[in-house]
Amino acid sequence: MTSTQTRADPILRIESVTKSFGSFTAVRDVSLEVGEGEFVTLLGPSGCGKSTLLRMIAGFEQPTSGAIRMRGQDISQQAAYDREIGMVFQNLALFPHLNVFDNVAFGLRARRRTEGIDRKVREMLALVGLEGFETRGTAQISGGQRQRVALARSLVTSPDILLLDEPLSALDLKLRRQLQGELKRIQQDTGITFIFVTHDQEEALSMSDRIAVMNAGRVEQFGSAVDTYHRPQTEFVARFVGETNLLRGQVHAADAARVTLRLDGLAAPVAVAVPLPAGETPPGQGDPVAISVRPEHVELGRPGLHTCEARVTSHSFSGATITYALDSAAGPLLARVPFQPGQGHPLPDGQSVSAGWPDEAVTLIPDQPGHDTTDKEI
Protein backbone atom coordinates (compact mmCIF):
# COMPACT_ATOMS: atom_id res chain seq x y z
CA MET A 1 0.00 0.00 0.00
CA THR A 2 2.94 2.39 0.39
CA SER A 3 2.93 4.71 -2.54
CA THR A 4 5.53 7.37 -2.88
CA GLN A 5 5.15 7.97 -6.59
CA THR A 6 3.17 11.02 -7.53
CA ARG A 7 -0.34 10.20 -8.60
CA ALA A 8 -2.00 11.16 -11.84
CA ASP A 9 -5.03 12.91 -10.36
CA PRO A 10 -4.88 13.85 -6.69
CA ILE A 11 -8.27 13.98 -4.99
CA LEU A 12 -7.08 16.88 -2.84
CA ARG A 13 -4.50 19.49 -3.63
CA ILE A 14 -3.48 22.08 -1.07
CA GLU A 15 -1.67 24.96 -2.73
CA SER A 16 0.48 27.33 -0.63
CA VAL A 17 -2.15 27.61 2.07
CA THR A 18 -1.51 30.08 4.88
CA LYS A 19 -3.78 30.78 7.82
CA SER A 20 -3.28 33.68 10.18
CA PHE A 21 -5.23 34.55 13.30
CA GLY A 22 -4.52 38.23 13.74
CA SER A 23 -0.76 38.59 13.74
CA PHE A 24 -0.21 34.89 14.55
CA THR A 25 0.37 32.51 11.64
CA ALA A 26 -0.89 29.03 12.50
CA VAL A 27 -0.33 27.44 9.06
CA ARG A 28 2.44 28.73 6.83
CA ASP A 29 2.62 28.16 3.09
CA VAL A 30 1.59 24.50 3.13
CA SER A 31 1.35 22.53 -0.11
CA LEU A 32 0.24 18.90 -0.20
CA GLU A 33 -1.28 16.47 -2.65
CA VAL A 34 -3.38 13.57 -1.48
CA GLY A 35 -4.16 10.68 -3.80
CA GLU A 36 -7.50 8.91 -4.16
CA GLY A 37 -7.85 6.21 -1.49
CA GLU A 38 -4.68 7.21 0.31
CA PHE A 39 -4.14 7.18 4.09
CA VAL A 40 -2.25 10.38 4.83
CA THR A 41 -1.24 11.43 8.32
CA LEU A 42 -0.44 14.91 9.60
CA LEU A 43 2.10 14.38 12.36
CA GLY A 44 3.51 17.07 14.59
CA PRO A 45 3.78 18.44 18.11
CA SER A 46 0.96 20.23 19.89
CA GLY A 47 0.17 23.64 18.41
CA CYS A 48 1.94 23.06 15.09
CA GLY A 49 -1.23 23.74 13.09
CA LYS A 50 -2.57 20.25 12.36
CA SER A 51 -6.14 20.97 13.45
CA THR A 52 -6.13 24.34 11.72
CA LEU A 53 -5.13 22.72 8.42
CA LEU A 54 -7.76 20.03 8.87
CA ARG A 55 -10.43 22.62 9.66
CA MET A 56 -9.62 24.48 6.46
CA ILE A 57 -10.03 21.26 4.47
CA ALA A 58 -13.36 20.65 6.23
CA GLY A 59 -14.54 24.19 5.54
CA PHE A 60 -14.74 25.50 9.11
CA GLU A 61 -11.96 28.02 8.48
CA GLN A 62 -11.03 29.93 5.33
CA PRO A 63 -7.38 30.11 4.28
CA THR A 64 -5.84 33.57 4.56
CA SER A 65 -4.14 32.85 1.25
CA GLY A 66 -3.67 29.89 -1.06
CA ALA A 67 -6.17 27.43 -2.50
CA ILE A 68 -7.64 24.05 -1.66
CA ARG A 69 -8.69 22.02 -4.68
CA MET A 70 -10.77 18.88 -4.69
CA ARG A 71 -10.58 16.99 -7.96
CA GLY A 72 -9.26 20.15 -9.54
CA GLN A 73 -12.05 22.44 -8.34
CA ASP A 74 -11.24 25.22 -5.86
CA ILE A 75 -13.31 24.60 -2.75
CA SER A 76 -11.72 27.09 -0.37
CA GLN A 77 -14.80 29.32 -0.44
CA GLN A 78 -17.35 26.49 -0.43
CA ALA A 79 -19.45 25.97 2.73
CA ALA A 80 -18.67 22.93 4.88
CA TYR A 81 -22.09 21.37 4.20
CA ASP A 82 -21.53 21.48 0.45
CA ARG A 83 -18.26 19.56 0.61
CA GLU A 84 -18.34 15.78 0.49
CA ILE A 85 -15.84 15.70 3.34
CA GLY A 86 -16.57 13.94 6.62
CA MET A 87 -14.88 14.60 9.92
CA VAL A 88 -14.28 12.74 13.17
CA PHE A 89 -13.69 15.29 15.91
CA GLN A 90 -11.13 15.07 18.67
CA ASN A 91 -13.88 15.25 21.31
CA LEU A 92 -16.17 13.20 19.00
CA ALA A 93 -19.04 15.74 19.16
CA LEU A 94 -21.75 13.07 19.27
CA PHE A 95 -25.23 14.60 19.45
CA PRO A 96 -26.16 14.16 23.11
CA HIS A 97 -29.92 14.31 22.52
CA LEU A 98 -29.89 11.49 19.96
CA ASN A 99 -29.36 7.77 20.46
CA VAL A 100 -26.76 5.71 18.62
CA PHE A 101 -29.01 4.97 15.65
CA ASP A 102 -30.11 8.59 15.20
CA ASN A 103 -26.56 9.85 15.53
CA VAL A 104 -25.47 7.59 12.69
CA ALA A 105 -28.59 8.39 10.64
CA PHE A 106 -28.07 12.16 11.00
CA GLY A 107 -26.02 12.63 7.83
CA LEU A 108 -28.51 10.71 5.69
CA ARG A 109 -31.44 12.70 7.07
CA ALA A 110 -29.56 15.99 6.73
CA ARG A 111 -28.90 15.24 3.07
CA ARG A 112 -32.47 13.94 2.70
CA ARG A 113 -31.28 10.52 1.58
CA THR A 114 -33.88 8.75 3.66
CA GLU A 115 -34.40 5.83 1.32
CA GLY A 116 -33.16 2.59 2.89
CA ILE A 117 -31.91 4.57 5.87
CA ASP A 118 -32.57 1.72 8.29
CA ARG A 119 -30.49 -0.75 6.29
CA LYS A 120 -27.63 1.69 5.70
CA VAL A 121 -27.35 2.63 9.37
CA ARG A 122 -27.36 -1.02 10.41
CA GLU A 123 -24.68 -1.83 7.83
CA MET A 124 -22.51 0.95 9.23
CA LEU A 125 -23.03 -0.20 12.81
CA ALA A 126 -22.06 -3.70 11.71
CA LEU A 127 -18.93 -2.35 10.04
CA VAL A 128 -17.77 -0.79 13.30
CA GLY A 129 -18.98 -3.73 15.42
CA LEU A 130 -21.86 -2.02 17.19
CA GLU A 131 -24.86 -4.17 16.28
CA GLY A 132 -27.47 -4.14 19.01
CA PHE A 133 -26.51 -0.72 20.36
CA GLU A 134 -29.03 1.20 18.23
CA THR A 135 -31.23 2.49 21.02
CA ARG A 136 -28.49 3.27 23.56
CA GLY A 137 -27.91 6.88 24.50
CA THR A 138 -24.47 8.32 23.84
CA ALA A 139 -23.84 8.49 27.59
CA GLN A 140 -24.63 4.81 28.02
CA ILE A 141 -21.72 3.41 26.03
CA SER A 142 -17.98 3.17 26.64
CA GLY A 143 -15.31 5.50 25.25
CA GLY A 144 -14.26 3.01 22.59
CA GLN A 145 -17.88 2.50 21.55
CA ARG A 146 -18.44 6.26 21.30
CA GLN A 147 -15.40 6.35 19.08
CA ARG A 148 -17.03 3.77 16.80
CA VAL A 149 -20.31 5.69 16.71
CA ALA A 150 -18.43 8.81 15.61
CA LEU A 151 -16.72 6.82 12.88
CA ALA A 152 -19.95 5.21 11.68
CA ARG A 153 -21.72 8.57 11.69
CA SER A 154 -19.08 10.13 9.47
CA LEU A 155 -18.84 7.16 7.10
CA VAL A 156 -22.54 6.57 6.46
CA THR A 157 -22.80 9.32 3.85
CA SER A 158 -19.80 7.84 1.99
CA PRO A 159 -17.75 11.04 1.93
CA ASP A 160 -14.94 11.36 -0.62
CA ILE A 161 -12.51 12.28 2.12
CA LEU A 162 -12.63 11.55 5.84
CA LEU A 163 -10.74 13.83 8.21
CA LEU A 164 -9.82 12.40 11.61
CA ASP A 165 -8.51 14.78 14.28
CA GLU A 166 -6.62 12.76 16.89
CA PRO A 167 -9.58 10.41 17.20
CA LEU A 168 -7.78 7.92 19.42
CA SER A 169 -5.83 10.19 21.75
CA ALA A 170 -8.34 9.92 24.62
CA LEU A 171 -8.22 6.12 24.75
CA ASP A 172 -5.96 3.84 26.76
CA LEU A 173 -3.05 2.20 25.00
CA LYS A 174 -4.53 -1.24 24.46
CA LEU A 175 -7.83 0.01 23.04
CA ARG A 176 -5.88 2.47 20.97
CA ARG A 177 -3.80 -0.24 19.30
CA GLN A 178 -6.93 -2.27 18.60
CA LEU A 179 -8.78 0.68 17.06
CA GLN A 180 -5.75 1.63 14.97
CA GLY A 181 -5.98 -1.76 13.31
CA GLU A 182 -9.71 -1.44 12.82
CA LEU A 183 -9.43 2.06 11.37
CA LYS A 184 -6.87 0.84 8.87
CA ARG A 185 -9.07 -2.12 7.91
CA ILE A 186 -12.12 0.10 7.45
CA GLN A 187 -10.12 2.52 5.35
CA GLN A 188 -8.98 -0.29 3.08
CA ASP A 189 -12.46 -1.86 2.89
CA THR A 190 -14.23 1.39 2.04
CA GLY A 191 -11.48 2.88 -0.13
CA ILE A 192 -12.21 6.31 1.32
CA THR A 193 -9.32 8.78 1.43
CA PHE A 194 -8.30 9.33 5.06
CA ILE A 195 -6.48 12.36 6.40
CA PHE A 196 -5.52 11.50 9.92
CA VAL A 197 -4.05 13.78 12.57
CA THR A 198 -1.87 12.59 15.40
CA HIS A 199 1.06 13.67 17.51
CA ASP A 200 2.04 10.04 18.15
CA GLN A 201 4.83 9.06 15.76
CA GLU A 202 4.36 5.30 16.26
CA GLU A 203 0.69 5.62 15.35
CA ALA A 204 1.64 7.59 12.25
CA LEU A 205 4.30 5.10 11.15
CA SER A 206 2.10 2.04 11.59
CA MET A 207 -1.02 3.36 9.85
CA SER A 208 -0.09 5.73 7.07
CA ASP A 209 0.69 5.45 3.40
CA ARG A 210 2.30 8.86 3.62
CA ILE A 211 3.13 11.16 6.51
CA ALA A 212 3.34 14.95 6.48
CA VAL A 213 5.51 15.97 9.42
CA MET A 214 4.53 19.45 10.58
CA ASN A 215 6.42 21.89 12.74
CA ALA A 216 5.48 25.47 13.62
CA GLY A 217 2.87 25.71 10.87
CA ARG A 218 5.01 24.24 8.10
CA VAL A 219 5.24 20.83 6.50
CA GLU A 220 8.84 19.76 7.01
CA GLN A 221 8.66 16.52 5.08
CA PHE A 222 5.99 14.63 3.16
CA GLY A 223 6.69 11.05 2.20
CA SER A 224 6.17 7.38 2.92
CA ALA A 225 6.38 6.07 6.48
CA VAL A 226 9.64 4.26 5.64
CA ASP A 227 11.23 7.39 4.16
CA THR A 228 10.05 9.51 7.05
CA TYR A 229 11.83 7.22 9.46
CA HIS A 230 14.88 6.26 7.44
CA ARG A 231 15.43 9.35 5.31
CA PRO A 232 14.57 12.33 7.52
CA GLN A 233 15.30 15.52 5.63
CA THR A 234 15.44 17.93 8.53
CA GLU A 235 16.78 17.75 12.03
CA PHE A 236 13.27 18.25 13.35
CA VAL A 237 11.95 15.21 11.48
CA ALA A 238 14.92 13.10 12.56
CA ARG A 239 14.35 13.98 16.20
CA PHE A 240 10.55 13.94 16.22
CA VAL A 241 10.06 10.63 14.45
CA GLY A 242 11.80 8.02 16.57
CA GLU A 243 15.02 8.35 18.56
CA THR A 244 18.17 9.30 16.75
CA ASN A 245 21.84 10.26 17.05
CA LEU A 246 22.46 13.63 15.44
CA LEU A 247 26.14 14.31 14.76
CA ARG A 248 27.51 17.49 13.26
CA GLY A 249 30.42 18.10 10.95
CA GLN A 250 31.57 19.51 7.60
CA VAL A 251 31.72 18.16 4.09
CA HIS A 252 35.19 16.81 3.33
CA ALA A 253 34.59 15.82 -0.27
CA ALA A 254 31.57 15.25 -2.43
CA ASP A 255 30.67 14.01 -5.88
CA ALA A 256 27.34 13.08 -7.49
CA ALA A 257 27.08 9.75 -5.64
CA ARG A 258 29.10 10.02 -2.50
CA VAL A 259 29.77 12.46 0.26
CA THR A 260 32.63 12.23 2.71
CA LEU A 261 32.50 14.28 5.84
CA ARG A 262 34.53 15.12 8.86
CA LEU A 263 32.57 14.85 12.08
CA ASP A 264 33.26 17.32 14.83
CA GLY A 265 35.59 15.68 17.32
CA LEU A 266 36.74 12.89 15.01
CA ALA A 267 40.10 13.03 13.26
CA ALA A 268 39.43 10.71 10.33
CA PRO A 269 36.89 11.63 7.62
CA VAL A 270 33.74 9.49 7.53
CA ALA A 271 32.56 8.33 4.13
CA VAL A 272 28.82 8.39 3.54
CA ALA A 273 27.23 7.02 0.43
CA VAL A 274 24.32 9.32 -0.06
CA PRO A 275 22.22 8.70 -3.13
CA LEU A 276 21.70 12.30 -4.17
CA PRO A 277 18.44 12.72 -6.08
CA ALA A 278 18.91 13.43 -9.76
CA GLY A 279 19.52 17.09 -10.44
CA GLU A 280 20.41 17.92 -6.87
CA THR A 281 23.76 19.56 -6.52
CA PRO A 282 26.08 17.92 -4.02
CA PRO A 283 27.10 20.07 -1.04
CA GLY A 284 30.30 22.04 -1.38
CA GLN A 285 33.45 21.27 0.52
CA GLY A 286 33.45 22.67 4.05
CA ASP A 287 29.65 23.08 4.17
CA PRO A 288 28.24 22.38 7.62
CA VAL A 289 26.08 19.25 7.75
CA ALA A 290 24.51 16.94 10.28
CA ILE A 291 24.00 13.21 10.05
CA SER A 292 21.35 11.08 11.65
CA VAL A 293 22.09 7.50 12.71
CA ARG A 294 19.30 5.51 14.38
CA PRO A 295 20.35 3.84 17.67
CA GLU A 296 19.50 0.39 16.29
CA HIS A 297 22.08 0.90 13.54
CA VAL A 298 24.93 1.66 15.90
CA GLU A 299 27.04 -1.45 16.40
CA LEU A 300 29.52 -2.05 19.16
CA GLY A 301 32.94 -3.63 18.75
CA ARG A 302 32.48 -4.72 15.15
CA PRO A 303 35.57 -4.22 12.98
CA GLY A 304 35.37 -2.80 9.47
CA LEU A 305 32.94 0.01 10.24
CA HIS A 306 33.58 3.70 10.58
CA THR A 307 34.20 3.76 14.23
CA CYS A 308 34.83 6.07 17.07
CA GLU A 309 36.04 5.26 20.52
CA ALA A 310 33.33 5.43 23.16
CA ARG A 311 32.68 4.68 26.79
CA VAL A 312 29.48 3.21 28.27
CA THR A 313 27.79 5.65 30.63
CA SER A 314 24.55 3.77 31.31
CA HIS A 315 22.30 1.12 29.89
CA SER A 316 18.65 0.14 29.95
CA PHE A 317 17.33 -3.32 29.28
CA SER A 318 13.98 -3.77 27.53
CA GLY A 319 13.64 -7.46 26.77
CA ALA A 320 14.71 -8.06 23.22
CA THR A 321 17.13 -5.16 23.09
CA ILE A 322 19.46 -3.27 25.35
CA THR A 323 20.13 0.42 24.88
CA TYR A 324 23.51 1.85 25.84
CA ALA A 325 24.18 5.50 26.39
CA LEU A 326 27.74 6.18 25.25
CA ASP A 327 30.15 9.04 25.50
CA SER A 328 32.23 9.37 22.34
CA ALA A 329 34.58 11.82 20.73
CA ALA A 330 31.73 12.80 18.39
CA GLY A 331 29.40 13.48 21.28
CA PRO A 332 26.85 11.40 23.18
CA LEU A 333 25.56 8.34 21.32
CA LEU A 334 22.71 5.89 21.80
CA ALA A 335 23.20 2.29 20.68
CA ARG A 336 20.38 -0.24 20.72
CA VAL A 337 21.66 -3.78 20.30
CA PRO A 338 19.86 -7.11 20.29
CA PHE A 339 20.33 -9.05 23.49
CA GLN A 340 20.58 -12.82 23.58
CA PRO A 341 20.30 -14.79 26.82
CA GLY A 342 23.52 -16.74 26.16
CA GLN A 343 25.44 -13.51 25.87
CA GLY A 344 26.10 -13.09 29.54
CA HIS A 345 25.93 -9.69 31.18
CA PRO A 346 25.45 -6.28 29.60
CA LEU A 347 28.59 -4.19 29.21
CA PRO A 348 29.39 -2.52 32.52
CA ASP A 349 29.37 1.25 32.87
CA GLY A 350 32.76 2.78 32.14
CA GLN A 351 33.70 0.04 29.66
CA SER A 352 35.47 1.25 26.53
CA VAL A 353 34.03 0.07 23.22
CA SER A 354 34.31 1.04 19.60
CA ALA A 355 31.02 2.23 18.16
CA GLY A 356 30.35 2.20 14.44
CA TRP A 357 27.68 2.14 11.78
CA PRO A 358 27.38 1.02 8.17
CA ASP A 359 27.31 3.72 5.47
CA GLU A 360 23.76 2.96 4.42
CA ALA A 361 22.48 3.67 7.92
CA VAL A 362 23.54 7.31 7.69
CA THR A 363 21.19 10.05 6.60
CA LEU A 364 22.74 13.32 5.60
CA ILE A 365 20.81 16.34 6.80
CA PRO A 366 21.75 19.59 5.15
CA ASP A 367 22.30 22.26 7.78
CA GLN A 368 19.59 24.86 7.46
CA PRO A 369 20.81 28.10 8.92
CA GLY A 370 18.24 29.86 11.06
CA HIS A 371 15.91 26.91 10.83
CA ASP A 372 13.83 26.17 13.87
CA THR A 373 15.00 22.89 15.33
CA THR A 374 12.63 22.72 18.26
CA ASP A 375 13.16 19.59 20.26
CA LYS A 376 10.37 17.12 20.19
CA GLU A 377 7.64 17.43 22.76
CA ILE A 378 4.83 14.98 23.08
Place this chain on the structure above:
Amino acid sequence: MTSRIVAWAVLLFLPLPIVIVVLSSFTSAGYLSFPIEGVSLRWYAEFLGSADWLKVLGTSALLALIGALVSTGASFAAAWAVVRHGVPLGGSYETLLLTPLIFPHAAIGVIMIVTLAGLGWLGTFTGLVLVHCILTIPYAYRPVAAALRKADPALEEAAASLGARPWRIFWLVSLPAVRPGLVTSLLFSFIISFDEVTVTMFLVGPFVMTLPVQVFSEVLESASPIIAAVSAALVLFTSLMVFVLDRVIGIQFFVERD
Protein backbone atom coordinates in the same frame (compact mmCIF):
# COMPACT_ATOMS: atom_id res chain seq x y z
CA MET B 1 -25.15 20.02 64.44
CA THR B 2 -26.50 23.55 64.75
CA SER B 3 -26.32 23.97 61.00
CA ARG B 4 -28.40 20.83 60.53
CA ILE B 5 -31.05 22.16 62.88
CA VAL B 6 -31.09 25.41 60.91
CA ALA B 7 -31.39 23.46 57.67
CA TRP B 8 -34.36 21.51 59.00
CA ALA B 9 -35.97 24.65 60.36
CA VAL B 10 -35.67 26.38 56.99
CA LEU B 11 -37.11 23.34 55.26
CA LEU B 12 -40.09 23.34 57.63
CA PHE B 13 -40.72 27.07 57.81
CA LEU B 14 -40.42 27.92 54.13
CA PRO B 15 -43.63 26.16 53.11
CA LEU B 16 -45.42 26.96 56.36
CA PRO B 17 -47.34 30.03 55.09
CA ILE B 18 -48.45 28.02 52.07
CA VAL B 19 -49.72 25.21 54.28
CA ILE B 20 -51.67 27.71 56.39
CA VAL B 21 -53.21 29.37 53.34
CA VAL B 22 -54.21 26.02 51.85
CA LEU B 23 -55.72 24.86 55.14
CA SER B 24 -57.64 28.07 55.69
CA SER B 25 -59.12 27.89 52.19
CA PHE B 26 -61.23 24.93 53.33
CA THR B 27 -63.05 26.90 55.99
CA SER B 28 -66.84 27.01 56.08
CA ALA B 29 -66.85 30.34 57.90
CA GLY B 30 -67.48 33.63 56.09
CA TYR B 31 -64.18 35.22 57.18
CA LEU B 32 -60.50 34.27 57.07
CA SER B 33 -59.31 32.56 60.22
CA PHE B 34 -56.83 29.97 61.40
CA PRO B 35 -57.32 27.35 62.68
CA ILE B 36 -60.46 26.89 60.56
CA GLU B 37 -63.89 26.38 62.02
CA GLY B 38 -65.53 23.88 59.70
CA VAL B 39 -64.53 22.09 56.52
CA SER B 40 -66.15 22.94 53.19
CA LEU B 41 -65.35 23.59 49.54
CA ARG B 42 -67.73 26.57 49.31
CA TRP B 43 -64.97 29.12 48.59
CA TYR B 44 -63.61 27.05 45.72
CA ALA B 45 -67.13 26.84 44.30
CA GLU B 46 -67.47 30.58 44.65
CA PHE B 47 -64.12 31.19 42.91
CA LEU B 48 -64.88 28.91 39.97
CA GLY B 49 -68.43 30.23 39.73
CA SER B 50 -67.41 33.88 39.56
CA ALA B 51 -67.08 35.37 36.06
CA ASP B 52 -64.99 38.23 37.45
CA TRP B 53 -62.39 35.95 39.04
CA LEU B 54 -62.22 33.69 35.98
CA LYS B 55 -61.71 36.73 33.75
CA VAL B 56 -58.68 37.98 35.71
CA LEU B 57 -57.37 34.43 35.86
CA GLY B 58 -57.56 34.29 32.07
CA THR B 59 -55.87 37.68 31.73
CA SER B 60 -53.04 36.66 34.03
CA ALA B 61 -52.50 33.33 32.30
CA LEU B 62 -52.44 34.92 28.84
CA LEU B 63 -50.17 37.74 30.04
CA ALA B 64 -47.75 35.28 31.63
CA LEU B 65 -47.76 33.06 28.53
CA ILE B 66 -47.10 35.84 26.04
CA GLY B 67 -44.58 37.49 28.37
CA ALA B 68 -42.71 34.20 28.86
CA LEU B 69 -42.56 33.49 25.13
CA VAL B 70 -41.38 36.99 24.25
CA SER B 71 -38.77 37.31 26.97
CA THR B 72 -37.43 33.78 26.43
CA GLY B 73 -37.19 34.43 22.70
CA ALA B 74 -35.44 37.74 23.25
CA SER B 75 -33.14 36.22 25.86
CA PHE B 76 -32.22 33.40 23.52
CA ALA B 77 -31.33 35.84 20.75
CA ALA B 78 -29.31 37.99 23.15
CA ALA B 79 -27.51 35.00 24.69
CA TRP B 80 -26.72 33.64 21.22
CA ALA B 81 -25.11 36.95 20.29
CA VAL B 82 -23.16 37.17 23.55
CA VAL B 83 -22.00 33.54 23.70
CA ARG B 84 -21.40 32.83 20.04
CA HIS B 85 -20.34 36.13 18.57
CA GLY B 86 -19.48 38.42 21.47
CA VAL B 87 -21.10 41.83 21.93
CA PRO B 88 -19.43 45.24 22.21
CA LEU B 89 -19.81 45.64 25.98
CA GLY B 90 -18.98 42.03 26.79
CA GLY B 91 -19.57 41.18 30.46
CA SER B 92 -21.21 44.54 31.19
CA TYR B 93 -23.92 43.70 28.67
CA GLU B 94 -24.96 40.71 30.76
CA THR B 95 -24.90 42.77 33.95
CA LEU B 96 -27.04 45.37 32.22
CA LEU B 97 -29.66 42.73 31.44
CA LEU B 98 -29.92 41.99 35.16
CA THR B 99 -30.62 45.60 36.22
CA PRO B 100 -34.40 45.12 36.60
CA LEU B 101 -33.46 42.87 39.54
CA ILE B 102 -31.56 45.69 41.25
CA PHE B 103 -33.96 48.61 40.79
CA PRO B 104 -36.68 48.98 43.43
CA HIS B 105 -40.00 47.87 42.02
CA ALA B 106 -41.66 51.08 43.16
CA ALA B 107 -39.21 53.05 41.01
CA ILE B 108 -39.83 50.81 38.02
CA GLY B 109 -43.58 51.21 38.59
CA VAL B 110 -43.35 55.01 38.52
CA ILE B 111 -41.08 55.04 35.46
CA MET B 112 -43.43 52.67 33.68
CA ILE B 113 -46.47 54.81 34.38
CA VAL B 114 -44.71 57.68 32.62
CA THR B 115 -43.43 55.53 29.79
CA LEU B 116 -46.70 53.71 29.12
CA ALA B 117 -48.67 56.97 29.37
CA GLY B 118 -46.38 58.39 26.71
CA LEU B 119 -46.99 55.37 24.51
CA GLY B 120 -50.73 55.50 25.19
CA TRP B 121 -50.55 51.99 26.66
CA LEU B 122 -51.33 52.79 30.29
CA GLY B 123 -54.02 50.46 31.62
CA THR B 124 -53.84 48.22 28.55
CA PHE B 125 -52.90 44.59 28.10
CA THR B 126 -50.10 45.50 25.66
CA GLY B 127 -48.56 47.76 28.27
CA LEU B 128 -48.57 44.96 30.81
CA VAL B 129 -46.92 42.58 28.34
CA LEU B 130 -44.13 45.08 27.74
CA VAL B 131 -43.52 45.64 31.44
CA HIS B 132 -43.65 41.95 32.30
CA CYS B 133 -41.09 41.21 29.61
CA ILE B 134 -38.71 43.74 31.14
CA LEU B 135 -39.25 42.22 34.57
CA THR B 136 -38.79 38.61 33.47
CA ILE B 137 -35.82 38.94 31.11
CA PRO B 138 -33.27 38.75 33.97
CA TYR B 139 -34.78 35.41 34.95
CA ALA B 140 -35.13 34.16 31.40
CA TYR B 141 -31.64 35.15 30.28
CA ARG B 142 -29.50 33.18 32.71
CA PRO B 143 -30.72 29.63 32.05
CA VAL B 144 -30.50 29.97 28.24
CA ALA B 145 -27.11 31.63 28.42
CA ALA B 146 -25.84 28.89 30.76
CA ALA B 147 -27.17 26.20 28.44
CA LEU B 148 -25.60 27.86 25.40
CA ARG B 149 -22.24 28.12 27.18
CA LYS B 150 -22.40 24.43 28.00
CA ALA B 151 -23.33 23.39 24.47
CA ASP B 152 -20.36 22.27 22.38
CA PRO B 153 -19.94 24.40 19.22
CA ALA B 154 -18.29 21.37 17.59
CA LEU B 155 -21.78 19.80 17.48
CA GLU B 156 -22.81 22.37 14.90
CA GLU B 157 -19.63 21.81 12.91
CA ALA B 158 -20.26 18.08 13.04
CA ALA B 159 -23.76 18.64 11.67
CA ALA B 160 -22.38 20.86 8.90
CA SER B 161 -19.79 18.26 7.93
CA LEU B 162 -22.65 15.76 7.68
CA GLY B 163 -24.33 18.00 5.10
CA ALA B 164 -26.88 19.90 7.22
CA ARG B 165 -27.60 23.46 6.14
CA PRO B 166 -27.66 26.33 8.69
CA TRP B 167 -31.41 26.24 9.42
CA ARG B 168 -31.48 22.48 9.82
CA ILE B 169 -28.44 22.70 12.08
CA PHE B 170 -30.32 25.24 14.17
CA TRP B 171 -33.46 23.11 14.49
CA LEU B 172 -31.84 19.70 14.75
CA VAL B 173 -28.78 20.49 16.85
CA SER B 174 -28.49 23.99 18.36
CA LEU B 175 -32.02 24.20 19.72
CA PRO B 176 -32.23 20.67 21.22
CA ALA B 177 -28.87 21.23 22.91
CA VAL B 178 -30.32 24.16 24.91
CA ARG B 179 -33.84 22.80 25.33
CA PRO B 180 -33.66 22.31 29.14
CA GLY B 181 -32.39 25.89 29.45
CA LEU B 182 -35.21 27.20 27.29
CA VAL B 183 -37.85 25.33 29.28
CA THR B 184 -36.40 26.67 32.51
CA SER B 185 -36.49 30.21 31.12
CA LEU B 186 -40.08 29.83 29.98
CA LEU B 187 -41.14 28.40 33.31
CA PHE B 188 -39.43 31.01 35.44
CA SER B 189 -40.65 33.94 33.40
CA PHE B 190 -44.17 32.50 33.39
CA ILE B 191 -44.21 32.12 37.16
CA ILE B 192 -42.62 35.54 37.84
CA SER B 193 -45.11 37.21 35.53
CA PHE B 194 -48.07 35.24 36.85
CA ASP B 195 -47.21 36.28 40.44
CA GLU B 196 -46.17 39.87 39.76
CA VAL B 197 -47.92 42.40 42.04
CA THR B 198 -45.72 45.35 42.94
CA VAL B 199 -45.08 46.86 39.52
CA THR B 200 -48.34 45.68 37.96
CA MET B 201 -50.28 47.46 40.71
CA PHE B 202 -49.20 50.80 39.24
CA LEU B 203 -50.36 49.90 35.78
CA VAL B 204 -53.71 48.12 35.99
CA GLY B 205 -56.91 50.01 35.35
CA PRO B 206 -60.61 49.60 34.83
CA PHE B 207 -60.06 47.67 31.60
CA VAL B 208 -57.32 45.29 32.62
CA MET B 209 -56.69 43.52 35.91
CA THR B 210 -54.45 40.60 36.91
CA LEU B 211 -55.16 37.86 39.38
CA PRO B 212 -52.52 38.66 42.03
CA VAL B 213 -53.40 42.36 42.00
CA GLN B 214 -57.06 41.44 42.34
CA VAL B 215 -56.20 39.23 45.34
CA PHE B 216 -54.27 42.13 46.84
CA SER B 217 -57.10 44.65 46.48
CA GLU B 218 -59.57 42.06 47.77
CA VAL B 219 -57.43 41.67 50.91
CA LEU B 220 -57.59 45.41 51.46
CA GLU B 221 -61.38 45.50 51.16
CA SER B 222 -62.57 42.32 52.82
CA ALA B 223 -60.99 39.25 54.35
CA SER B 224 -63.07 36.79 52.38
CA PRO B 225 -61.72 33.21 52.43
CA ILE B 226 -62.13 33.19 48.64
CA ILE B 227 -58.65 34.77 48.58
CA ALA B 228 -57.25 31.69 50.30
CA ALA B 229 -59.02 29.46 47.80
CA VAL B 230 -57.61 31.46 44.87
CA SER B 231 -54.13 31.38 46.38
CA ALA B 232 -54.33 27.65 47.07
CA ALA B 233 -55.40 27.06 43.47
CA LEU B 234 -52.40 29.08 42.26
CA VAL B 235 -50.02 27.06 44.43
CA LEU B 236 -51.47 23.82 43.10
CA PHE B 237 -51.29 25.03 39.49
CA THR B 238 -47.67 26.22 39.73
CA SER B 239 -46.45 23.07 41.46
CA LEU B 240 -48.17 20.90 38.88
CA MET B 241 -46.57 22.84 36.06
CA VAL B 242 -43.06 22.53 37.54
CA PHE B 243 -43.59 18.83 38.23
CA VAL B 244 -44.88 17.98 34.76
CA LEU B 245 -42.24 19.99 32.90
CA ASP B 246 -39.47 18.50 34.99
CA ARG B 247 -40.78 15.03 34.23
CA VAL B 248 -41.31 15.59 30.53
CA ILE B 249 -38.34 17.74 29.56
CA GLY B 250 -36.11 18.21 32.55
CA ILE B 251 -35.46 21.57 34.13
CA GLN B 252 -32.04 23.05 34.43
CA PHE B 253 -32.08 25.19 37.53
CA PHE B 254 -29.86 28.17 38.15
CA VAL B 255 -27.07 25.98 39.40
CA GLU B 256 -24.26 26.48 36.91
CA ARG B 257 -21.55 23.88 36.91
CA ASP B 258 -18.58 25.33 35.10
